Amino acid sequence: xxxxxxxxxxxxxxxxxxxxxxxxxxxxxxxxxxxxxxxxxxxxxxxxxxxxxxxxxxxxxxxxxxxxxxxxxxxxxxxxxxxxxxxxxxxxxxxxxxxxxxxxxxxxxxxxxxxxxxxxxxxxxxxxxxxxxxxxxxxxxxxxxxxxxxxxxxxxxxxxxxxxxxxxxxxxxxxxxxxxxxxxxxxxxxxxxxxxxxxxxxxxxxxxxxxxxxxxxxxxxxxxxxxxxxxxxxxxxxxxxxxxxxxxxxxxxxxxxxxxxxxxxxxxxxxxxxxxxxxxxxxxxxxxxxxxxxxxxxxxxxxxxxxxxxxxxxxxxxxxxxxxxxxxxxxxxxxxxxxxxxxxxxxxxxxxxxxxxxxxxxxxxxxxxxxxxxxxxxxxxxxxxxxxxxxxxxxxxxxxxxxxxxxxxxxxxxxxxxxxxxxxxxxxxxxxxxxxxxxxxxxxxxx
Ligand code: SF4
Ligand code: SF4
Numbered sequence: 001x002x003x004x005x006x007x008x009x010x011x012x013x014x015x016x017x018x019x020x021x022x023x024x025x026x027x028x029x030x031x032x033x034x035x036x037x038x039x040x041x042x043x044x045x046x047x048x049x050x051x052x053x054x055x056x057x058x059x060x061x062x063x064x065x066x067x068x069x070x071x072x073x074x075x076x077x078x079x080x081x082x083x084x085x086x087x088x089x090x091x092x093x094x095x096x097x098x099x100x101x102x103x104x105x106x107x108x109x110x111x112x113x114x115x116x117x118x119x120x121x122x123x124x125x126x127x128x129x130x131x132x133x134x135x136x137x138x139x140x141x142x143x144x145x146x147x148x149x150x151x152x153x154x155x156x157x158x159x160x161x162x163x164x165x166x167x168x169x170x171x172x173x174x175x176x177x178x179x180x181x182x183x184x185x186x187x188x189x190x191x192x193x194x195x196x197x198x199x200x201x202x203x204x205x206x207x208x209x210x211x212x213x214x215x216x217x218x219x220x221x222x223x224x225x226x227x228x229x230x231x232x233x234x235x236x237x238x239x240x241x242x243x244x245x246x247x248x249x250x251x252x253x254x255x256x257x258x259x260x261x262x263x264x265x266x267x268x269x270x271x272x273x274x275x276x277x278x279x280x281x282x283x284x285x286x287x288x289x290x291x292x293x294x295x296x297x298x299x300x301x302x303x304x305x306x307x308x309x310x311x312x313x314x315x316x317x318x319x320x321x322x323x324x325x326x327x328x329x330x331x332x333x334x335x336x337x338x339x340x341x342x343x344x345x346x347x348x349x350x351x352x353x354x355x356x357x358x359x360x361x362x363x364x365x366x367x368x369x370x371x372x373x374x375x376x377x378x379x380x381x382x383x384x385x386x387x388x389x390x391x392x393x394x395x396x397x398x399x400x401x402x403x404x405x406x407x408x409x410x411x412x413x414x415x416x417x418x419x420x421x422x423x424x425x426x427x428x429x430x431x432x433x434x435x436x437x438x439x440x441x442x443x444x445x446x447x
Pocket of ligand 1: 380381382383384385386387410411412413414415416417418427428431
């Protein structure tokens with residue numbers, strides 16, 4: 001019998017929404033069919049959009065570079081399928097904004113074999129070559145943030161990486177992507193970890209996993225190579241523990257200051273699926289062309305964890321999994337995900353889940369009432385913000401005051417406050433809009 005010791009620390013506040021993972025957590029990862037048309041947005045990561053290096057009519061092989069990184073804060077795109085470039089044109093996006101993208105008609109009879117590039121030799125590569133290899137592979141945070149991983153791994157002058165934390169928490173309800181990756185791709189995870197350790201030279205390495213994925217914890221513990229000094233940490237289940245700052249506190253006991261990144265306290269946090277992707281791609285010099293996505297929710301008949309080609313349109317996916325009578329679809333889960341208004345948008349590198357609800361379960365059905373000052377949102381907020389006050393200011397369009405006096409920009413949109421609000425006030429939606437307005441104003445003031 002195994003006994004596990006919980007790490008003593010945790011972060012303040014947080015919530016316990018129903019996990020809703022039982023439908024898919026036991027389902028192995030399966031290859032999803034290739035869509036006849038792939039829609040590849042050039043802006044699918046944080047930073048400058050990629051720059052096309054192909055033109056209409058070009059024939060491309062799966063894994064071939066189709067758009068190069070446009071500067072340091074950017075990553076390239078690789079052809080997710082073998083096919084023909086149909087056009088370079090506007091593509092729909094989840095934000096409603098139309099961005100440019102590459103449409104590729106896939107060849108139905110192709111073997112879809114992936115071409116290889118310049119392999120990064122773990123034994124001889126320098127830290128800089130590893131970071132360059134990660135950028136060339138087009139790797140971004142697969143947990144949903146889509147932040148270029150090579151940038152995250154570049155330690156600023158004067159700082160050092162003391163703690164490398166691999167994030168296997170996956171606290172978002174419904175999603176089981178990382179859970180299945182940990183169960184099925186342990187070799188890739190440990191290979192990725194070797195690259196990360198060589199790039200960062202951390203003093204301590206942790207893999208943090210919540211107690212509702214104990215089988216994954218046991219699997220990684222069992223297969224952990226003897227020469228890798230990695231501490232496995234089993235954490236009690238609490239949302240939003242998968243958020244970087246919360247995880248740093250839960251594991252190291254350190255608090256990341258307001259407005260700062262985890263490196264401020266010497267920590268770098270990398271998602272476990274991103275780690276696996278590094279270990280899978282770098283030894284072969286390949287670019288990322290697919291990712292694991294959980295497709296679930298009451299509106300889906302064929303729920304599962306699927307390996308899906310990036311750029312596959314959502315409409316095609318829902319047809320294959322018998323998504324019917326759907327009222328609302330979330331990309332990325334119901335807490336931190338975004339409700340989709342256009343089924344023609346494609347999945348991108350940052351898409352970790354698709355959750356579909358039928359009309360009677362849709363969150364859109366809830367009426368909003370006045371704040372009763374119950375304080376539940378204050379007790380829920382992991383950053384000890386005052387969501388009630390922020391909500392009132394948002395309604396009064398006092399955006400600058402929200403940022404200057406109430407730490408609006410610290411809010412990472414976990415949705416805990418909205419979840420507990422008995423008045424159904426969509427606080428997180430208010431904060432999303434408010435943050436976007438403040439950021440636009442700040443950018444305008446700088447220019
Ligand atoms: S959405 Fe923002 S304000 Fe609300 S609980 Fe999360 S961090 Fe706090
Ligand atoms: S949880 Fe809702 S009703 Fe309660 S104080 Fe916060 S905003 Fe007001």
